[in-house]
Amino acid sequence: MANILIIDDERAIRKTLGEILSYEGYKIDEAGDGEEGLKMFGDKSYDVVICDIKMPKVDGIEFLEKAKQINPDIPVIMISGHGNIDTAVEAVKKGAFDYVSKPPDLNRLLITLRNALDRQTLVTETKVLKRKVSRVQEMIGESHPIRKIRDTIEKVAPTDARVLITGENGAGKELVARWIHEKSNRNSGPIVEVNCAAIPGELIESELFGHEKGSFTSAIKQRIGKFEQAHGGTLFLDEIGDMSLGAQAKVLRALQEGKITRVGADKDINVDVRVIAATNKDLLREVDDKNFRLDLYHRLGVIIIHVPSLNDRRDDIPLLVNYFLEKIADEYGQPPKKIEDNAMEALKAYNWTGNIRELRNVVERLIILSDKAITAEDVENYVQPKR
16 A cells, blocks of 8 residues: 655645545545655655645745655655646756645546656665675675775785685674675676585585486486586685585695586596685684594685674764665665664674674664664664563
């Protein structure tokens, strides 16, 4: 059900339009002048606004200009008397969707309204599609560690040097890997991700190097491994610290010789792959515990980039919160929700064990559960779910 805001200083016009559009299945709010209309427009999400031109306090043109500053995507249909047609045309030039003469012709108004709603749907769908095809999201933050990471990426990306990215879960290691690929000379090729922690040890070799049909019981057809899929591009080995020692030996050979062998085959395959690895573990400690090969550690760690935890870059939290407020509102097709200063301070003081991933989830939860603005009470109630 679409939400329609009708702004007109003539009560009879508001009442008539409200009754007609309610009968058509729309949800209607009314404002008696432009000033009241602006307040309602800023406080609530609407799909279309129907606005008179000649009104006291704030007229229709001024309302249009300010509404476009608040949310430029919401269609505004102007209603004008016969003497105001030139003004109505000028309003269309300034961004109004259309205008309807007074007294409004019912059929023309309904057609214009449906067209406006269709346009709004297309705008929302276009934003969703743009978000889906966007290759790499932004790296948000101006703290010293984040600036250092950006500088390192700029230097290392154009080379083929292997990179080891360390940091806690949810800190943004994958984002760093994708930016290295995006800024590299391989960005026209694929970036292929392997979550080493999510693949059982007995299957990791088949996943990485592929297998031939019949090489083991469930190998009913040939499989191309991730190394071959990433040929000419980048292979991102996430959670490399969870890889079995047997698979580590084969990865080491692939890095040394630029060749892989599918499981069940005896033929070598040349691969041109840049490997970026990431881990939340202390690999040198894993080496001491005999869980990780020292020679592989040195092969992977030509460049080491450490991604700090969110608790170590609290000054970036306001930037991240505002980014997620806009991004998630965009996904929902609604204007960003405001957050009060004391709520932001409460978020900065919180212990972010889940890092950026947790922060995004919290912001989405606050958007859904809070009212007009996110308050400190909302943070207290909703940041940590009650058990």
